Amino acid sequence: MKIKLDLTSENFKPILKFLKISFPEFKFLYTESFLSIEPEPSNSELESIKEIARIVIFAERLKSEALLYEHDPKYLLFKGDVQKDLDLSGDVKWMKPGMALLQGDVLSVKKQLERTFESIALKDYSAVEIENPGLWSMDIFHKTGYLGDFPHEALFVLGTNNASKCLSMVSEHFEGENLTEAVENFPSIVNCVNLIGGCQPSVCTSCYFALGNQMQLQNQLYTTYNRVFRNEGGNTLARLLSYSVRDIMAVGNINFVIKQRNNFITTCKEFMKSLGLKFKIEASNDPFFSKKLKKITFQNSGALKYEVLAYIPFSDSWLAVGSINYHLQTFGEAFEIKLKGGGIASSCCMGIGFERLVFALFSQFGPNLKLWPKEVMGDKGLLNATK
Structure with a gap:
């Protein structure tokens, strides 16, 4: 999909930053006054993309002594x-x-x-x-x-519940040949871990x-x-x-x-x-x-x-x-x-x-x-x- 946007190269750089964070599942390319979006967004997503462009352009105009x-x-x-x-x-x-x-x-x-x-x-x-x-405790995340x-920058800290069944399940899930960074099977141990907080x-x-x-x-x-x-x-x-x-x-x-x-x-x-x-x-x-x-x-x-x-x-x-x-x-x-x-x-x-x-x-x-x-x-x- 293409939408028409009259932008300068300076305007598009900050817009692209916000779009990539807000819609990481899409690819954006701006050429000849048109913003190309792949895959095609829904109507609500498209309106949000246009709103981001409008707000960032307005904000860039407010900059003084950049x-x-x-x-x-x-x-x-x-x-x-x-x-x-x-x-x-x-x-x-x-x-x-x-x-x-x-x-x-x-x-x-x-x-x-x-x-x-x-x-x-x-x-x-x-x-x-x-x-x-x-x-950080989750309370600090909440207060700030x-x-x-x-949310795209956050890294969280999990701890294992102190129960024999949970210790065994977590050990088996992450140890030896079972060690994997894939999260497909993570639901099997989700009840065995606590969210302690986040890395600052x-x-x-x-x-x-x-x-x-x-x-x-x-x-x-x-x-x-x-x-x-x-x-x-x-x-x-x-x-x-x-x-x-x-x-x-x-x-x-x-x-x-x-x-x-x-x-x-x-x-x-x-x-x-x-x-x-x-x-x-x-x-x-x-x-x-x-x-x-x-x-x-x-x-x-x-x-x-x-x-x-x-x-x-x-x-x-x-x-x-x-x-x-x-x-x-x-x-x-x-x-x-x-x-x-x-x-x-x-x-x-x-x-x-x-x-x-x-x-x-x-x-x-x-x-x-x-x-x-x-x-x-x-x-x-x-x-x-x-x-």
Whole structure:
């Protein structure tokens, strides 16, 4: 089926993101003012597809100052697909798509980046550190509404019922020759498992939970480090099921939070510049499941999310390696965080995904650290400790 849509190439890219998430069973192709859809959608599905296109086009028009900052140090960039080199060297080994083991130079660079950003959080910002378990209870999913917006990203945790029959059935189902990732026979053991919770898709939310039900909160900065989990994955460090993130969060009154959000933007600029990377910071939206799509018109108009995007030369594309997010009072309301003197707390956060940042560095500078720019790897370079 084809429907006529007058779009620019810039409009179609965000529309395609939302369509793929909301209707993963369809294939979409836009050429010469027509959107091709296979297989043919029902009338209700077609109306939803048209509504998504209309809302995203409207939201894109509301964007102001989409490109906040761009930096290009003009280094000679590596042109090959560096992931192949990292796999051949053994620095990256794959358990399965999305599950990577790191060692060698890749791990050394990652550890140094983590130490540097931890120092920014603890020394430059004097942030209070909070440790989180890496898992969310279903109550946190409910309070944040995450599964209403991002059901396609969720990964859940199941536990076996502590009864001999259940233990035996689960053991037989998953052990030895019976081990399979196929779920056709899963109903046979569904009554033997409990839904414990989910793998956390963000690290900052657990910290807002830790501040929940406070009545006298004062302006404060916090930080946390852990892994986040997304239901995606391929044989590239750019797309992993689980990757490491450190967030720095500001929680307090609106003036404090906005000031810190601006500070976070400056920090991200300087941090990325110190790595010698070609990058940009621009307003963006995560693609939502269509059930909650209309909220993007407000998010877009308020520039609530800025992405830190690093250039990937071999694919001539941009990869999100971090973000700065202004949450308004969303988490203050969800977890009943109240300010000293009254009112609901606002919040913002800055986060860096380290495997993605490592991938961007190797993609731009190549697999051999000795050939990286001396400004990055020299005695005064940020990564000199990896030599």
